[in-house]
Amino acid sequence: MSKRRPYVRSMDGWWRRNPYFVEYMIHEGTALFVAAYAGILLAGLVRLAEGEAAWNAWLAALKNPWYVGFHLFALAALAYHSFTWFKIMPRTMPPVIVEGQRLPAWVITGGGLAAAVVASLILLGVVWGMVR
Amino acid sequence: MAEGQKTIEIEVLRYHPENDTEPHAQVFEIPFTDDMSVLQGVQYIKDHLDGSLSFRWSCRMAICGSCGMMINGVPSLSCQTFLRDYYPARVRVEALAHFPIERDLVVNMEGFIEKLESIQPYIIPREARTLSEGEYLQTPEQLGAYEQFSSCINCLLCYAACPQFGLNSRFVGPAALALLHRYNADSRDGGKAERMELVNSEDGVFNCTAVGYCSEVCPKHVDPANAVNQNKTNSAIDYFLRFLAPKGGAR
Amino acid sequence: MKPTLKRSNAPIFWALFGAGGMLSALIGPMLVFITGLAVPLGLLLPADTMSYAHVLAFARNWAGKAFILAVIALFLWHAAHRIFHSLHDVGVHAGTGAKLVCYGLALVGTVIAAWALLAVGF
Incomplete structure (x- = not known):
């Protein structure tokens, strides 16, 4: 009779076993802030549809220290999301061949981060231009 | 001592x-x-x-x-x-x-061996060729498309690095998918349609959440995460465009 | 344990996740700064940047509607997909229930946003 009895180890708490996994869980966790921020914007949009008084009430609520505090954390979380999104991009996108050479990882990550900075400045500029 | x-x-x-x-x-x-x-x-x-x-x-x-x-x-x-x-x-x-x-x-690596078999890790010729027609020729660019993914030594470190495999052992996983990509990306090969069925399946690439640790621990710099994620793109393109394509890649 | 060849419908959610991830990576931090910090605290931008008149005009414009819908819907789908997988990561089975809750909320959010954008008029 076979003495074989392969032992399957538990996966409980696997993400605590390696710093690499801890970082993974943190950057996945930024999604909670993305969701909450989208929820706040959605609430604002509904208030906008309800009229001026409702909109102004929502706008005033944003000055509440709890909201300001939340947005400070959300800013950090989304910035971290941007950074990790472009950091993993050399692994997630198909290779880019330029003049027979594969584009190195740092160029892809750097290019993505530069694009984010440019897009953000354009957004700020457009907002500024529209309301000035 | x-x-x-x-x-x-x-x-x-x-x-x-x-x-x-x-x-x-x-x-x-x-x-x-x-x-x-x-x-x-x-x-x-x-x-x-x-x-x-x-x-x-x-x-x-x-x-x-x-x-x-x-x-x-x-x-x-x-x-x-x-x-x-x-x-x-x-x-x-x-x-x-x-x-x-x-x-x-x-x-116990029986599951991995089964996966290795399931990806058909050999060239399925695009067209039958007789000996007298000579060898298949490849340009350096055609070689470059798959060479890195051919370096795998089946050491399984990438599976030990992949929490998604740990959570769902049915996931085909990094090394087997990288080797699958190695054959799909080979200009001599014609088996892509068959292999894509596995890529597209519920045991396929979409189990991956781009943790990236598999590529980090790979001793041969195969970058299996890249092979897996390239095939998410390939699979998604096929998913959305299969109704437009004349033959349709999926079943 | 032969692999099943049942086709995954993940590409739909993965594509939305990717689009939302890219959009939020490009402009997410700046958007949070503008709507959550600069305007409420009166920093940098004019005080009436998000006044009712300004925002209403933006939301009545076709390009404005498209931008607002893209931000809210894609951010929600991005987050829903990540949270769905994270639940699986911490041991909540990635079955129909988790799928319904995560993607269902994103869908509801998208529908509400689309409704509100129609309700603000043109």
């Missing part, structure tokens, strides 16, 4: 299915020299301290892919991991994570 000999402790996760209900740690003290690999350390234990210790090894030079172990929790080839990098601290050695332990440091 000679007087004044430096020593180091190795903690091994033991499991003998005929006696043990679950694995347990056992610590061995072995003589230490700064040219010793972790593999040499466990070999010393087997040769001098406990002959019942089981582990796989062969080439001792990082090409056979047999001696993968968790070393201080990191999937590593024990032949190219050196005790001096841990000395004087104790080194913890365990069977590769996410696989069932067969005995001590030996894992």
Whole structure:
């Protein structure tokens, strides 16, 4: 009779076993802030549809220290999301061949981060231009 | 042991299915020299301290892919991991994570072998060719499209690094998908449509959450994460465009 | 344990996740700064940047509607997909229930946003 009895180890708490996994869980966790921020914007949009008084009430609520505090954390979380999104991009996108050479990882990550900075400045500029 | 000999402790996760209900740690003290690999350390234990210790090894030079172990929790080839990098601290050695332990440091790799077979890891010629027609020719660019993915030595470190495989052992996983991509990306091959069925399936690429650790631990710089994620793009394009394409890639 | 060849419908959610991930990576931090910090605290931008008149005009414009819908819907789908997988990561089975809750909320959010954008008029 076979003495074989392969032992399957538990996966409980696997993400605590390696710093690499801890970082993974943190950057996945930024999604909670993305969701909450989208929820706040959605609430604002509904208030906008309800009229001026409702909109102004929502706008005033944003000055509440709890909201300001939340947005400070959300800013950090989304910035971290941007950074990790472009950091993993050399692994997630198909290779880019330029003049027979594969584009190195740092160029892809750097290019993505530069694009984010440019897009953000354009957004700020457009907002500024529209309301000035 | 000679007087004044430096020593180091190795903690091994033991499991003998005929006696043990679950694995347990056992610590061995072995003589230490700064040219010793972790593999040499466990070999010393087997040769001098406990002959019942089981582990796989062969080439001792990082090409056979047999001696993968968790070393201080990191999937590593024990032949190219050196005790001096841990000395004087104790080194913890365990069977590769996410696989069932067969005995001590030996894992059960039957599931992986089945996956390897399922990806049809051989060239399925695009068109039949007779000997007299000569060899298939490839440009350096065509070679470059798959060469990196052909370096896999089936050491399974990437599976031990992949939590998604640990959570769902049906996931085809990094090495097999990288090898699958190696054949799909080969200009001589015509088997892509068949292999894509596996890529597109519920056991396929979409189990991956781009943790990226598989590529980090790969001793041959295959970058399996890139192969898997390229095929998410390929699979998604096929998913959305199959109704437009004349033949339709999917079933 | 032969692999099943049942086709995964993940590409739909993965594509939305990717689009939302890219959009939020490009402009997410700046958007949070503008709507959550600069305007409420009166920093940098004019005080009436998000006044009712300004925002209403933006939301009545076709390009404005498209931008607002893209931000809210894609951010929600991005987050839903990540949270769905994270639940699986921490041991909540990635079955129909988790799928319904995560993707269902994103869908509801998308529908509400689309409704509100129609309700603000043109």
